Amino acid sequence: MTKSAANAQDVESATGSSVEEIGDKILGAIWEHRLPPGTKLVEEKLAAVFGVSRTKIRLALARLSHDGILTIEPNRGTFVSSPTVEQARQVFDARRLLEPALMRELCNTGVRREQLQRLRKNIALETESRTRNDRRTTIRLSGEFHVLLAELGQNAYVGRYMRELCSLTCLVIALYDAPGTPACPHHEHVAIVDALEARDADTACALMLEHLGHVENTLRLEMPADAEVDFAALFA
Ligand SMILES: [Zn+2]
The missing domain is CATH 1.20.120.530 (GntR ligand-binding domain-like)
Incomplete structure (x- = not known):
């Protein structure tokens, strides 16, 4: 990692949420039915809302999709899962x-x-x-x-x-x-x-x-x- 990249990450972790916090917030919204099944989660928008990089958002979404809470559809995006x-x-x-x-x-x-x-x-x-x-x-x-x-x-x-x-x-x-x-x-x-x-x-x-x-x-x-x-x- 270059020095400037390390600095940028420091700044981000000081001001933005951690991957875990972002995941918890998204999960909380799902639990409260504010993000209904089938909702598309757009990385760019979430990155702007949370004030973090898209990489962090992607990591948070990947974790939730690993647990089956979100579904990643190739070429379409990430959605809140809709269990059958x-x-x-x-x-x-x-x-x-x-x-x-x-x-x-x-x-x-x-x-x-x-x-x-x-x-x-x-x-x-x-x-x-x-x-x-x-x-x-x-x-x-x-x-x-x-x-x-x-x-x-x-x-x-x-x-x-x-x-x-x-x-x-x-x-x-x-x-x-x-x-x-x-x-x-x-x-x-x-x-x-x-x-x-x-x-x-x-x-x-x-x-x-x-x-x-x-x-x-x-x-x-x-x-x-x-x-x-x-x-x-x-x-x-
Ligand atoms: Zn109960």
Whole structure:
């Protein structure tokens, strides 16, 4: 690297966001449904908005596409992914494998008081945003509840997979949500934390499975999002 290039990079890292911060901001916008599935992400525009080089934007986008959150289409650009019905079902199947096991592990190892407080704080914030009718924040917080749980598990891989699966779940909700249904059924998070606090593994596992079933059932996965309208049948 030449001296001037190094200097330029120093200046940039002092004023602009890091690759990680940019990725987190884009992810946050996806979680809040501000960037719906199918949205094209243009490097130049993002570089201007974040005040960084296109290289940094490209790195941030590459990371998210590696996790399946974004899809890079050759010669077309980078888009927010649109999971198919089959992929949506697989996301829930994967969560059904991971999350009950995680509950069992947390009950066995025990969750510290400050960790329980963190979970309950997330629930309180969610209640607040629900009362305000702030649907975007509610969806983000209810997803974050599950990521928080995974992060308590001390297994970095599980934490990473859960973050990825929760991001995909947000996209699935954006695509297949029946109008007016509010993310995770709220009181169920409270019951899950209560079971963790009581270290009741069987109840915690059962509640988590039931909860994931409820979330999946609020979605309209019977109809593919990209189903072609049969105009002949429609207007016959
Ligand atoms: Zn939930």
